[in-house]
Amino acid sequence: MNTKKTAYMAAKLLKSLIGIVMLLIVVIPLLWLVTAGFKTQADIQRIPIKIFPSQVTVKPFIDVWFDRTGMGSLWFRYFFNTTKIALITTVFVISLGTMIGYGLARYKLRGSSVILNVLLIAQLFSGPALMIPVYVVISKMGLYDTHTGLILAYLVFQTPFAAWLSYSNFQNLPRELEQAAFLDGCSPLGAFIRVTLPLSRISISTVGLMSLLLTWSEYPYSAALLENQRNLTISIGLARFISAFNIYWNQMAAASIIVGLPILFILVFTQRYFVQGMMAGAIK
Amino acid sequence: MKMSKSMTYDQQQKRLSQIFVFPGFLLIMFVMIGVGLYSINLSFRDVELLNRSSAGSFVGFDTYRTVLEKEETLITIRNSLVWVLTGTSAVVLLGILTGYLLSDSSRIARLSRAFMLIPWVMPGVVVAGLWKWMYNTQNGLINEFFVSIGILDKGFPFLGTPETALIASSAVIIWRLFPMYALGISASIQSIDTSHYEAGRVDGMNTWQEFTFIILPHIKYQIMTMGITNLIWIMNNLVFINVMTKGGPLYYSEIIPVYMFKLGFQYGKLSQAAVVTVLNLLILGIFCTVYFFLYRKSQKSDQGGK
Numbered sequence: 089m090n091t092k093k094t095a096y097m098a099a100k101l102l103k104s105l106i107g108i109v110m111l112l113i114v115v116i117p118l119l120w121l122v123t124a125g126f127k128t129q130a131d132i133q134r135i136p137i138k139i140f141p142s143q144v145t146v147k148p149f150i151d152v153w154f155d156r157t158g159m160g161s162l163w164f165r166y167f168f169n170t171t172k173i174a175l176i177t178t179v180f181v182i183s184l185g186t187m188i189g190y191g192l193a194r195y196k197l198r199g200s201s202v203i204l205n206v207l208l209i210a211q212l213f214s215g216p217a218l219m220i221p222v223y224v225v226i227s228k229m230g231l232y233d234t235h236t237g238l239i240l241a242y243l244v245f246q247t248p249f250a251a252w253l254s255y256s257n258f259q260n261l262p263r264e265l266e267q268a269a270f271l272d273g274c275s276p277l278g279a280f281i282r283v284t285l286p287l288s289r290i291s292i293s294t295v296g297l298m299s300l301l302l303t304w305s306e307y308p309y310s311a312a313l314l315e316n317q318r319n320l321t322i323s324i325g326l327a328r329f330i331s332a333f334n335i336y337w338n339q340m341a342a343a344s345i346i347v348g349l350p351i352l353f354i355l356v357f358t359q360r361y362f363v364q365g366m367m368a369g370a371i372k
Numbered sequence: 373m374k375m376s377k378s379m380t381y382d383q384q385q386k387r388l389s390q391i392f393v394f395p396g397f398l399l400i401m402f403v404m405i406g407v408g409l410y411s412i413n414l415s416f417r418d419v420e421l422l423n424r425s426s427a428g429s430f431v432g433f434d435t436y437r438t439v440l441e442k443e444e445t446l447i448t449i450r451n452s453l454v455w456v457l458t459g460t461s462a463v464v465l466l467g468i469l470t471g472y473l474l475s476d477s478s479r480i481a482r483l484s485r486a487f488m489l490i491p492w493v494m495p496g497v498v499v500a501g502l503w504k505w506m507y508n509t510q511n512g513l514i515n516e517f518f519v520s521i522g523i524l525d526k527g528f529p530f531l532g533t534p535e536t537a538l539i540a541s542s543a544v545i546i547w548r549l550f551p552m553y554a555l556g557i558s559a560s561i562q563s564i565d566t567s568h569y570e571a572g573r574v575d576g577m578n579t580w581q582e583f584t585f586i587i588l589p590h591i592k593y594q595i596m597t598m599g600i601t602n603l604i605w606i607m608n609n610l611v612f613i614n615v616m617t618k619g620g621p622l623y624y625s626e627i628i629p630v631y632m633f634k635l636g637f638q639y640g641k642l643s644q645a646a647v648v649t650v651l652n653l654l655i656l657g658i659f660c661t662v663y664f665f666l667y668r669k670s671q672k673s674d675q676g677g678k
Contacts, residue, residue, distance in 0.1 A: 099579055103473055104480065106469070106473060107470075107473040107474070107480060107481065107484065108480070110466075110469075110470045110473065110484070110554075111480070111483075111484045111487065113547070114484075114487055114488060114490070114491060114547070114551050115487055116513075117502055117503070117506060117513075117547070118487075118490060118491075120502070120506065120513055121498075121502050124505075132511070133510075133511060134511070136516060136519075136520075137511045137512075137513065137516050184396040184399075187392040187393070187396055188392060188393050188396045188397055190389070190392055191388070191389035191390065191391075191392035191393035192389075192393055194385060194388075194389050195385055195386050195389035195390075200393075203393065203397055205664065206397075206401070207397075207400075208664070208667070209660050209664060210400060210401075210404055212601075212604050212656070212659075212660050212663065213404065213653075213656065213660075215604075215605070215608030215609070215610075215629070216608055216609075216610045216629045216632070216633070217608055217629075217649065217652055217653060217656055218404070218407050218408065218411070218649070218653075219610075219629075219632065219633065219636075219649075220411060220414070220632055220636045220642065220645045220646055220648075220649045221407045221408070221410045221411035221414060221646065221649060222407055223636065223637075223642075224410070224414060224419070224424060224642060225406075225407060225410060227424055227425070228424075228425070244399070244400050244403045244404065247396065247400055248400060251396075251397075266385075267381065270381050275384065276381070276384045276385045276388045277388055280388070301493060304495070305494070305495030305496060305497070305498075307495075307496050307497055307610065307611040307614075308610045308611065308629070308633075311610075311614070311633070312633070312636075312637065322495075323495060323496070323497045323611075324497075326495075326497045326498070326501065327497045327500075327501075327611075327614070327615050330497070330500070330501040330504065330615060331615070331618075337505050337511075340501050340505070341502075344494075344495075344498040344501065344502065347495055347498060348494055348495065348498060351493050351494065351495070352490075354493075355489060355490070355493055
């Protein structure tokens with residue numbers, strides 16, 4: 089009995105130990121990044137490295153925006169471009185995704201299960217796999233190096249997932265409310281706008297935040313479809329900065345924190361849905 | 373009276389649904405299939421970046437031959453295999469282990485779960501930049517760590533050495549994906565009915581038996597569907613290699629998406645890049661089919677369990 093208890097305690101200790109190691113593996117790089125943003129250039133270049141800065145400074149954060157020799161000259165531009173592209177994409181993805189999701193959830197159309205399956209598969213192709221043909225087609229349309237072309241690509245690649253997410257949300261919403269609105273004289277469209285949409289605020293915002301997040305940090309298509317310095321997004325600007333200046337790691341860290349903050353903010357609201365979305369099995 | 377009204381309601385709703393679904397769906401399909409077919413067309417021609425507005429001339433399988441005869445192609449394929457296999461298996465194994473550890477309700481587990489999503493949602497470029505710096509020989513955290521515990525005498529260029537560049541890069545994508553995988557696993561483990569554990573305890577199961585006979589069967593579809601999703605993500609990753617090594621040194625860390633990007637935009641050989649696109653789509657198609665069947669099966673088993 090006693091040996092059994094020691095074995096149990098040992099197993100428990102081992103579990104906690106491995107758990108803490110895993111947590112450290114995840115957290116240490118993040119802490120390293122966050123602290124680096126507040127270090128002076130001298131501390132960043134010191135060998136051997138200093139874990140704790142001798143002096144805490146916010147200069148890197150100011151340099152990111154204003155330092156003309158680094159990325160400062162264009163950072164405002166990148167930030168503005170990315171915000172604009174992300175907002176427009178999100179509006180379109182929400183509209184299209186919500187409509188498709190609602191239609192599929194409310195009416196068993198001929199072939200709606202086929203459509204759902206096709207959307208599920210389509211979502212897997214959203215990476216850089218189709219980058220080359222999309223680039224050629226966008227060029228032929230005269231949309232190369234324009235934000236319109238990029239937004240178009242995002243719209244097509246993000247909508248399948250958005251539609252899936254809305255579909256599963258609308259399925260949980262009882263139909264009776266819309267029927268009641270209809271009996272009160274609403275058209276189905278009116279019932280959708282006045283009853284369904286207000287009730288689905290949370291799920292619609294989730295779809296929107298997902299789209300914002302994806303667009304905000306997207307890399308392959310902005311690398312393929314944009315060229316002019318003034319048109320670039322934050323991702324590409326940051327990537328170029330990283331390969332051009334190998335020493336301003338504190339500025340890189342500060343820029344990363346600036347880029348990451350909106351995402352952390354979004355994360356606070358959507359954490360639950362992310363895990364659900366990732367576990368495709370949970371979407372029903 | 374009521375009957376006829378509810379019928380018209382159904383009909384009207386049906387029309388609304390059709391109006392909602394088809395334009396958007398057809399747009400997506402039109403673009404995706406169109407673009408896919410277009411890459412096949414492109415792969416049988418000789419279009420280059422400089423003459424991209426012309427259609428190029430039809431050259432049959434010539435471009436395929438050119439691409440497949442290149443040494444770079446073969447090395448890229450080998451690299452991709454290594455990248456995908458190491459990446460996916462490490463994500464799955466570490467993910468199951470960590471997910472299991474995170475699934476209890478202790479304070480550490482709850483605190484850890486809060487951090488697990490961050491690597492996954494951080495912009496890829498940020499993660500790549502961070503790790504590029506950590507691998508730095510001069511003032512990188514990783515080298516400093518190895519030197520201080522005595523494994524290395526001085527900083528080792530992990531990303532600049534042919535033998536280690538690919539593995540060192542794959543550590544980064546593993547770091548990004550395994551915590552997310554662990555979250556999925558732990559959520560799945562938490563959904564197991566406690567009565568199963570009680571029954572197990574009555575039978576005198578130890579922790580290991582509990583894991584293999586109760587937990588593992590319950591999460592097996594989760595392991596597979598998330599495994600395939602991660603595999604597809606790893607296979608289709610461009611940003612890490614592009615930012616950290618650019619496929620180098622030479623092409624020792626080049627994987628298919630990076631190769632596609634390089635062929636198309638650096639070498640300017642769009643048709644050759646299209647050949648790689650087509651081959652990549654074929655492989656992707658196989659994995660998607662597997663994913664689809666696993667997904668269907670897991671849905672069925674879920675319904676059967678209820």
